[in-house]
Amino acid sequence: MFPLLAIETSCDETAAAVLGPGYQVLANVVRSQIDEHALFGGVVPELASRCHLESVGLVVDEALRVAGCTRDDLQAIAATRGPGLVGCLLVGLSYAQGLAIARGLPMLGVNHLEGHLLAPFAGSGEPLFPFLGLVVSGGHTELVLARDVGDYEVLGATRDDAAGEAFDKSARLLGLPYPGGVAVDRLAQTGNPQAFSLPRGMMHKGGFDFSFSGLKTSVWQHVQRCGVPSGSELNDFCASLQEAIVEVLVRKTRKAAAEFDVARVVVTGGVAANSRLRAAFVEAAQDEGWTLHRADMALCTDNAAMIGYVAALRMARGERSALDLDVRPGLGIAQASNHGLSVSS
Numbered sequence: 001m002f003p004l005l006a007i008e009t010s011c012d013e014t015a016a017a018v019l020g021p022g023y024q025v026l027a028n029v030v031r032s033q034i035d036e037h038a039l040f041g042g043v044v045p046e047l048a049s050r051c052h053l054e055s056v057g058l059v060v061d062e063a064l065r066v067a068g069c070t071r072d073d074l075q076a077i078a079a080t081r082g083p084g085l086v087g088c089l090l091v092g093l094s095y096a097q098g099l100a101i102a103r104g105l106p107m108l109g110v111n112h113l114e115g116h117l118l119a120p121f122a123g124s125g126e127p128l129f130p131f132l133g134l135v136v137s138g139g140h141t142e143l144v145l146a147r148d149v150g151d152y153e154v155l156g157a158t159r160d161d162a163a164g165e166a167f168d169k170s171a172r173l174l175g176l177p178y179p180g181g182v183a184v185d186r187l188a189q190t191g192n193p194q195a196f197s198l199p200r201g202m203m204h205k206g207g208f209d210f211s212f213s214g215l216k217t218s219v220w221q222h223v224q225r226c227g228v229p230s231g232s233e234l235n236d237f238c239a240s241l242q243e244a245i246v247e248v249l250v251r252k253t254r255k256a257a258a259e260f261d262v263a264r265v266v267v268t269g270g271v272a273a274n275s276r277l278r279a280a281f282v283e284a285a286q287d288e289g290w291t292l293h294r295a296d297m298a299l300c301t302d303n304a305a306m307i308g309y310v311a312a313l314r315m316a317r318g319e320r321s322a323l324d325l326d327v328r329p330g331l332g333i334a335q336a337s338n339h340g341l342s343v344s345s
């Protein structure tokens with residue numbers, strides 16, 4: 001199975017990784033399209049697919065160079081099947097299929113959310129189950145009870161905006177550059193999180209579901225009423241906004257961990273790169289006696305190492321995808337095992 005090449009192109013990062021024996025990450029190369037999309041204040045799907053087309057071959061070459069191998073050495077290929085932008089997914093999956101067919105290699109289509117969920121274990125052997133996973137990214141906010149590879153129960157999810165979207169859309173209203181989460185995190189460092197009172201959506205109701213659209217509306221109303229904050233007020237506003245998002249995420253995770261009696265917690269996805277979220281989860285883990293797993297920064301945001309890791313785990317269990325596998329833009333995490341996979345005997 002190794003070396004295994006993995007490709008990820010579900011949104012605005014063209015990524016390739018090479019994994020070696022023991023699930024070691026030998027190379028993890030990411031080419032971000034942030035500069036291309038920043039001009040438009042968000043990801044433009046058509047532009048993203050074209051950028052992937054231009055970059056995918058170069059990014060794969062770079063990953064192979066870093067890993068010290070060539071296409072001739074490869075033993076298996078993986079690519080993200082979904083969820084994501086359809087045109088973007090098609091670029092990576094088609095590239096992987098072309099390579100697999102040309103070289104006669106086994107191929108696996110991977111669920112991007114499963115990649116995020118298991119990312120904190122990438123590079124360190126098998127994942128440790130059971131655990132409660134909080135997946136927080138630009139498109140998803142989900143609390144997942146993970147019992148085994150492919151055995152995932154979604155306990156709660158956002159009913160409107162994802163946590164990353166709450167950061168990005170609010171940041172846009174504040175005139176901050178894309179991607180907003182990063183800008184808010186930076187400005188919040190010197191701000192007072194208690195300075196502005198912002199709503200905590202569904203904090204005490206809705207089970208384990210989340211809602212962040214009310215927060216965005218509050219930011220909009222504040223800007224309408226008082227204008228865009230500036231100077232130290234902007235720092236305070238960003239700290240307050242960040243606190244409102246983090247507080248709900250931590251509270252619902254605590255509640256779910258208690259209710260389902262799990263003491264192993266995984267926080268993952270692009271928003272897991274947030275410094276306040278990371279600190280708040282360290283505090284919660286100390287209070288609750290959890291073992292906390294957070295991905296390294298490079299594995300939090302979109303990358304192909306997490307895709308390669310899931311593929312390697314599943315291939316080790318005998319799973320393979322058909323070579324004419326199609327993309328699934330709306331794939332859910334509980335459908336992680338529904339990849340058009342077959343298990344070889």
Ligand code: KG4
Nearest residue numbers: 137138139164181185270271273274301302
């Ligand atoms: O996982 P990811 O790279 O892509 C998706 O699958 O969506 O997540 C991107 C999201 C964006 O919304 C971005 O603003 C957010 O992660 N993000 C952050 C930080 N770094 C990235 N949000 C808050 N604080 C950060 N430091």
Ligand code: ZN
Nearest residue numbers: 116137301302
């Ligand atoms: Zn992602």
